[in-house]
């Protein structure tokens with residue numbers, strides 16, 4: 665697995681790669697626009713080219729974007745739903761311009777709590793976004809299951825894929841957030857938790873779909889449905905849990921990316937180096 669972090673772009677896109685290399689990233693996640701706003705200025709071709717060129721001569725071998733938090737593809741409100749798939753199309757267009765490998769998104773809410781209805785609404789939105797933005801790979805992220813959020817487990821994520829227009833299925837993959845899965849009730853402090861979730865994803869979505877792991881530890885307990893990230897090894901997943909991640913063969917092709925709060929660069933240096941140490945141990949064991 666490549667290892668990296670979500671990095672800020674306030675200093676600029678090419679500069680984010682300088683930062684990423686400085687903290688030891690082999691993979692990065694960035695925002696393609698401000699995550700708290702619908703509208704944002706466009707990324708110029710000059711900036712996009714500078715970012716691509718800087719990346720080509722860097723240690724960063726995988727990059728993805730993460731969509732804005734306002735997007736809710738499951739919303740029952742037609743105006744918000746429409747705004748959401750249009751914003752998703754814009755995100756995909758930005759990602760293609762930046763030359764990143766994929767775009768991670770949360771699916772949104774499902775107030776009906778009916779699996780079919782929820783999946784249908786979300787898949788319809790993604791179909792429209794893919795139609796409007798003909799390129800770009802989208803990764804659906806699992807959620808911690810608080811409130812009415814959709815996408816807690818393999819079954820819900822697989823239902824969306826199942827309802828997607830056949831011609832778009834190859835453009836959809838999965839981002840597995842370890843904190844969210846653990847909070848939703850899969851015990852990621854043990855190898856069994858990782859294998860149960862990833863086996864479930866394979867049977868619901870097919871193999872090779874997991875392209876990113878958000879390798880976040882969890883502040884609260886398994887099944888508490890609280891989405892609070894903790895530094896790698898300091899939470900309830902703990903060091904044995906992340907050792908199990910590197911041993912899980914279904915994740916061998918995915919990039920592990922941390923999304924932590926704390927001071928830069930320390931939070932990223934520390935979490936990236938902790939993951940690298942676990943990977944080295946895992947590789948030494950063969």
Ligand SMILES: [Zn+2]
Pocket residue numbers: 805841878923
């Ligand atoms: Zn995440």
Ligand SMILES: [Zn+2]
Pocket residue numbers: 841843844891892893
């Ligand atoms: Zn989270």
